[in-house]
Amino acid sequence: MKPLDPRLVRRSRAVRRYLAASVAVGVATAVVVVAQAALLAWLIARGFEGRSATAALLTGVALCFTARAGLAWVHALLSERASVAVKSGLRDEVTAAVLDPRRVGDRPEASRVVGLLGPGLDALDPYFGKFLPQLVLTALVPATVVVAIATTDLLAAVTVAITLPLVVMFLVLVGKLTRDKVDRRYEALQRLGAHFGDVLDGLRVLKVHGRRQDAGLRKVGDQHRRESVKALRMAFLSGFVLELFSTICVALVAVSIGLRVVEGHMDLAPGLFVLLLAPEAFLPVRQMGAHFHASQEGVGAAADALDLLEYDRADGTATVPSVAGAPVVLDAVGVTRDGRDVPVLAPVTATIEPGSFVALTGPSGSGKSTLLDVLLGFLRPTTGRVMVGGVDLAGADPAAWRRQVAWVPQVPGLLRDSVAANVRLGAGDASDDDVARALADAGAPDLPLDRVLEDQGRDLSAGERRRVGIARALLAVRRGDARLVLMDEPTAGLDAAAEATVLRSLRDLGATVVVVAHHRDVVAAADTTIAVGGRQEVTVR
Ligand SMILES: Nc1ncnc2c1ncn2[C@@H]1O[C@H](COP(=O)(O)OP(=O)(O)O)[C@@H](O)[C@H]1O
Ligand SMILES: [Mg+2]
Incomplete structure (x- = not known):
């Protein structure tokens, strides 16, 4: 982990402005530190020589103290x-990036995004509030102090100049050693959140199987606690060693000066000046070390946010001809995933004619849903391409393309809104009569249009949810520009014969229908079958 992610500097104007202002404050601080030590040394030496302090000297010292406090406050x-x-800024950008309709690739995990937007990015406070200021001071103050010492006592300057890099090197070493620990702690926290979410989601299944999840949660929680304690232990230990080491370095300087002052080789005032200044060279490094651990979680969160901001975006602008008149050609479309040797979708070659009814078949996990994702533009094929009337989908304007598509996913994605609003999603101007007709045709004539659903339609039965999804597609085809219906196999057992009738009526409306199907009735109703994941290519019935 770098102390400052260059991506953050590049991306954020606020960071650049802050760094510039921070350097200005750092330079001023370095000057004040040297002046303060000089004036104090002078004042004390005068006292030893029996001379009284002048008003100007006292004012100077007071001014230095005030300026230093003021600079720290600024x-x-x-x-x-x-x-x-x-x-x-990051919250806005991450939200926009996650919601970007042109985003291609897997959707980021909800728990990751929620964790990041909430407490994750808050961990940047100690990073900006404590670590970065010390980083800037570390870059500016020690060098100034060493030069100032060198004007008075070369030996002390050399001692500090040699030992200081050792302390910094030690800090870097500790940073490298602890990095994994802090990373693991952040991961454990994420895992805890995701696991808890999973348990809540699957609570009923777990109950039926008589599984209590307290033990599992306790295990993940314990793991997080252990990682936290490990990180803390490392923080205390490294802080202790860092303090010890810099104290020894300062002591080296002090002993050499003390001996020389006692033996009369050095005056009291310059001796005091060097003695007061030497610890100042180590102070910012020590403070940076103290804040290093607290700030690392923020660095991790920022890196995670920046990762989310670097995504594949479909920037094509080409207009795709209407599927009503153009075939959709799958030209050896295949998808592989990082870290998997077997392709998640083996290359498929097929032609989907306008107005045809195509069944996608293949065993579970053969890539049928993945192929639909490719057709929707959510995923880019790793090999091959999808051509619609001679236009490559990879270069198409995704929003315009999706207006042609009506999609019925496995989970219909219902919103917390009325039934009518949910059906109307793809055809905003449809009348209530049209909505009611679509619902009736989809097999749900009794659902009241104004009934407000809960999130994801939790208060509907699985069959009802499916029917609202199908009604949505029906309406989009009847009222909108939708010409290609993509339907994934229902997760719940449904009346397949009824669904085949709906699909046929969709085709009769002129739409091209591609449906992932297992059921014999649906496959039998189709004009064409595309076998996914197999060696066979296209089977025409
Ligand atoms: N988000 C994902 N990350 C990694 N692998 C995935 C993801 N989604 C699906 N897969 C894998 O891709 C393969 C095909 O999945 P899918 O298209 O859903 O199959 P099908 O719909 O034919 O049952 C499976 O092996 C599945 O494990
Ligand atoms: Mg599937």
């Missing part, structure tokens, strides 16, 4: 503001 304020700006 730095804190700037960091706070930068953190807020970056967090809200």
Whole structure:
């Protein structure tokens, strides 16, 4: 993990502005640190020599203290503001990226996105508030201090110049060592969230099978606790060693100066100046070390957010001819996935004629749903291409293409809205009569149009949900531009004969229908069968 992700600097103007302001504050701080030490040394040396302090000297020292406090306050304020700006910027961008209709590829896991948008990015506060300011000071103050010491005592300057890089190197080493621990802690947290979500989703299944999930949750929770304690232990240990090491370095300088002052080789004032300044060279590094661990979770979250922002986007603008008059040609369309040797969709070659009714068949896991994802433009084929009337779908404008498509997925994706609004999703201007007719044709004549559904239509039966999904497609074909109906096999057992009738009526409306089917009735009603995942290519009945 880099201390500062270059992607963040490139992407965020707030970060760049903050860095510039922070450097200005850092330079001022470095100057004040040196001035403060010089004035203090002078003041104390005068006291030892029995001379009283002048008003100017006292004012100077007071000014230095005030300026230092003021600069620290400004730095804190700037960091706070930068953190807020970056967090809200990333939240906006991640939301937009996840919702982008042109996004191609797998949809990011809900728990990951929710975790990131919530507490994940909040972990940037300690990073911006504590770590980054110290990083800037570390880059500026020690070098200035070493130069200032060198003007007075070369030996001390050399001692600091040699030991300081050792401390920094040590810090980097500790950072590398702890990185995995912090990563694992973040992963464990994510896993805990995802696992809890899964348990809640599957609570009823688990109940029926007599499984109590407390033990499993406790295990994942324990794992998170263990990773946290490990990370904490590492943080305390490395903090301790860092402090010890820099204290020894300062002691080295102090002993050499003390001996020289006692033996009369050095005056008190320059000796005090160097002595006051030496710890200042180590201070920002030590503080950075102290805040390093607290800030790493934020760095991880930011990296995760930036990963989500780098996605494959379908930027094509080509207009696809209407499927009503153009065939959809699958030209050796195949999909492979990273980390899997076997393709998730073995190359399929077939021609889907306008107005035909095609059944996609193949064993579970052979890639039927994946092929529909490709046709919808959610996934890019890894090999081959989909051509619609001579236009490659890869270069097509996805929004315009999807207006031609009516999709009935396995899970219909119902919104918390009225039945009518859910059916009307693809044809906003349809009248209530049209909606009612579509519902009746889909086999759900008794569903009241104004009934408001819960999220995902949880308060409907599986069959009713399916029928609302089919009604949606029917309406989109009747009222809208939808010319290609893509239907995935229903998850729940349904009246396949009734569904085949609906599909045939869709085809009679002039739509091209591609349906993933297992049921004999549906396959028998189709004009063509495309076998997915097999060696055979196209079977025409
Ligand atoms: N998001 C995903 N990540 C990784 N593998 C996936 C994903 N979705 C599906 N797969 C894999 O792709 C293969 C084909 O899946 P799918 O198209 O859903 O099959 P089918 O619909 O024919 O049952 C399966 O082996 C499945 O495990
Ligand atoms: Mg499937």
